[in-house]
Amino acid sequence: MRIAIVTGASSGIGQSAAIQIAKRGTGVILTYRDNHAGASDTVATIEKNGGTAVALRLDIGRSETFPAFRDSVVAVLRDTWQRDTFDHLVNNAGSSRMALFEHTTEEMFDALMRVLLKGPYFLTQTLRPLLADGGAIVNVTSNAASVSGLEPGYSAYGTMKGGLVVLTRYLAKEFSRRGIRVNSVSPGSTRTRIADNAFERHPEVVPGLAARTALGRLGEPDDIGVAIAALLGEDGSWITAQNIEVSGGYNL
Template sequence: MINNQKDSSKVAIIIGGSTGIGKSTAIKIAERGVGVILTYNTNRDKAEQTVAEIENAGGHAVALLLDAGRSETFILFKEAILEQLKSKWNRETFHYLVNNAGFGEMASFEATTEELFDRNVSVMLKAPFFITQHLLPLLEDGASIVNTTSTAALVTGIADGASAYGAVKAGLVVLSKYMAKEFSKRKIRVNSVAPGPTKTNFADSGFERFPEFVDIIANQTALGRVGEAEDLSKVIISLLSDDFGWVTGQDIEVSGGFHL
């Protein structure tokens, strides 16, 4: 598993790895010598920039197109993963999976359309389930999976406008525990991280568009600031590593004490 030494024999797949938390995770795990396959949906330029940043630092990375809301494409995605594993790393298996796909279109309960609700389910619950199911035969025994949930699924994180999003993320918390139980026979650990408010491009880069909310959120956070993508990626990589080898089925809040 990941350690502080370079380990070029392992490969990580980061679903939603072109920006924000996923990008930070991809870059930091590559710094440990782990090969990276990251996915993007709409922003190819950002994905290619992330790959270039990794490779310019001496790492190895590939970006693949994936719309996590289209489950009918997952079998082709698996084939693309296998092709990259063979051609770039001369192997047919990988070691780490991070399910981080998401989007941040919020609406009140009354204004939430069936289309928006279904997209929340497809991208942030159905996708982690079926992407993992498709990739499971390629995952090494003793591997590790981390799913990205949210404090919106916790009592302390409930806020207006996030009912569909929070409900789906709560479902992912429970799914992660079932995955941990079922995959344990192969010694595959599954955990999840629940980010609090974090400065990323999530929700159309909300903190950039409404900078006045930075101080408001910071004042509601015990440690007195808004989270950064790096705060989350450090925890994700720790959960993937042997340092947390006796931890599985857990949802770890990473919020600096939001609403504590």
């Protein structure tokens, strides 16, 4: 059985990705920061569908905790699957804070950097010895880093996500000698809990976003989750170093 690690899988895109990956016969180690109930729901859904999953706590913004997290992964791999390696990594855990450029503080910038760029960079580095040859990585970026998603207020967020797109290409180059594929997925506007459940708090913005989307609606977590699962699986076996926008044609 193949094993995947999915960060930030207590809700939204990460939760969908974990469930979709498990449906394809892969065991899942999923992480959460504060939403233990959501992580338990993800595990329960996977187990209800006949899969196996374990939830571990991880704060992606605290890189000093990564060695201890790696030790927890080693123990779970051994005790649950009798493995000493895993096959897939989905760097999904994230955060979003909106502010116009002139109002962006160093504190806001640094907080986003720790979660969106430094975290995935050094978590991947920490877990690299456990990642099996022939495996795959998917980094969840954002169309805020591309022309289609340029919106005022996301300069810091988009900058970090753009850095993750570039990191994806470098990792694909360096990991290729081990047969490890690395790609990124850039969601457009998607109905998740990010930014304190912004779409629930401000439902009036949804019609406008749908009108700017070629396929006429807001994205749902499963729209992104299935794309991530496909890239990790055999269907994506000849794809690497690519950033794939999954936005329904936003601003097309």
